[in-house]
Amino acid sequence: MTEQQLQIGFIGGGNMARAIIRGLLQSGHDAGRLYIADPSEEQQAVLAGIDSNLNIFSSNMEVAGISEVLVLAVKPQIMGMVLEELATGTRPDTQLMMSVAAGIPLSSIQKPVDPSAPVVRVMPNHPALVNAGISVLIASDSVSEDQKRQAEYVAAVVGQALWIDDESMMDAVTAVSGSGPAYFYLLMETMEECALQLGLPAELARTLVKQTAYGAGLVAAGSDSAFSSLRASVTSPGGTTEAATNVLEQAGIRDIFRKALTAARDRSIELGLKQA
Numbered sequence: 001m002t003e004q005q006l007q008i009g010f011i012g013g014g015n016m017a018r019a020i021i022r023g024l025l026q027s028g029h030d031a032g033r034l035y036i037a038d039p040s041e042e043q044q045a046v047l048a049g050i051d052s053n054l055n056i057f058s059s060n061m062e063v064a065g066i067s068e069v070l071v072l073a074v075k076p077q078i079m080g081m082v083l084e085e086l087a088t089g090t091r092p093d094t095q096l097m098m099s100v101a102a103g104i105p106l107s108s109i110q111k112p113v114d115p116s117a118p119v120v121r122v123m124p125n126h127p128a129l130v131n132a133g134i135s136v137l138i139a140s141d142s143v144s145e146d147q148k149r150q151a152e153y154v155a156a157v158v159g160q161a162l163w164i165d166d167e168s169m170m171d172a173v174t175a176v177s178g179s180g181p182a183y184f185y186l187l188m189e190t191m192e193e194c195a196l197q198l199g200l201p202a203e204l205a206r207t208l209v210k211q212t213a214y215g216a217g218l219v220a221a222g223s224d225s226a227f228s229s230l231r232a233s234v235t236s237p238g239g240t241t242e243a244a245t246n247v248l249e250q251a252g253i254r255d256i257f258r259k260a261l262t263a264a265r266d267r268s269i270e271l272g273l274k275q276a
C-alpha cells in the first residue's frame with residue numbers, strides 16, 4: 001500500500017489539522033480517505049468548506065476506529081482527557097498515532113492507550129499554514145520503518161520534516177522552530193512601528209517590512225553561506241546597516257536572544273513534566 005492510500009484521521013480539526021489536511025489534498029491525497037473529529041459545528045463547517053468529500057465527525061471514537069494513522073491535533077491542555085477517551089478506541093497493533101501537541105512527551109501519549117503503542121511526536125510550526133513549515137519528528141521504539149515513512153509523509157506535506165532520536169532535544173527544538181516564528185513576527189512588528197515613527201505611511205511601512213522579511217528568508221534558505229556572511233555582504237564599513245547593527249550589538253541582542261530561547265526551552269521542559 002502507498003502512503004496516498006492511507007486512511008488518515010484527525011482528532012481536532014483546528015488550525016494545524018487544517019494546514020495538514022490542505023497539504024495532503026494538494027499533494028493528491030483523496031479527501032475520502034481523510035477523517036476528522038471535532039465537536040465544534042463551526043469548525044465542522046469550515047472543514048466541509050475545504051472539500052465536501054472530507055469525512056467529518058463529532059465523535060473521536062468513530063475516527064479512531066477507521067484510521068490507520070491517527071493525528072492528535074488538540075490543544076495540549078485537553079490531550080490527557082482526549083487520550084483517556086480514546087484509550088479503548090485506538091488499535092496500537094495496527095495503528096500509528098501522531099501527536100502535534102507542544103510539550104507532551106511520547107510516554108504521556110502512550111500511557112493511557114498502551115505503554116508500548118507506536119507513537120510519533122511531531123513539533124510543527126506556524127508556517128505549516130502556507131506549506132513552508134518545518135516539523136521535527138521523534139518515534140517511540142515500537143514504530144516500524146513503514147510507520148516512519150507514513151509519519152514523514154503526513155508531516156512533509158506542510159514543509160520540511162526532520163527526525164531526531166533523542167526526545168530531550170524536543171525542548172530546544174520547540175524554543176527554536178516551534179516558538180521561532182513569533183520572534184520574527186515580533187521583530188517585524190517592532191520594525192513596522194519604527195518605520196511609522198520615521199515618518200513612512202502605514203501601507204508602505206507594512207509592505208517594506210513584509211517583503212524585506214520574505215526576501216531575507218528566501219536568500220538565507222537558498223544559501224549555504226553562514227548567516228554572518230550574508231549579514232557582512234549587506235554591511236558596508238561606515239554605512240547605514242553597520243550604524244544599526246552596532247546599536248543592536250551594543251544593546252546586547254545576542255544575550256537577549258540567548259535568554260529568550262533558554263526561557264522557551266525551560267518552559268517546554270516544565271510543561272512536559274506537568275504532562276508526564
Ligand SMILES: NC(=O)c1ccc[n+]([C@@H]2O[C@H](COP(=O)([O-])OP(=O)(O)OC[C@H]3O[C@@H](n4cnc5c(N)ncnc54)[C@H](OP(=O)(O)O)[C@@H]3O)[C@@H](O)[C@H]2O)c1
Nearest residue numbers: 012013014015016040073074075076100101102124125126
Ligand atoms: N498552530 C500552530 O502554529 C501550532 C504549532 C505547533 C504545534 N501546534 C499544536 O497543534 C495542536 C493544535 O493547535 P491548533 O493551533 O490547531 O489549535 P486549534 O485551532 O484550537 O485546534 C484544536 C481543535 O480541537 C478541537 N477540540 C476541542 N476539544 C476537542 C475534543 N475533545 N475532541 C476533538 N477536538 C476537540 C477544537 O475545537 P474548539 O475550537 O471548539 O475548542 C479545535 O477545533 C496543539 O496541540 C498545538 O500545540 C500548533
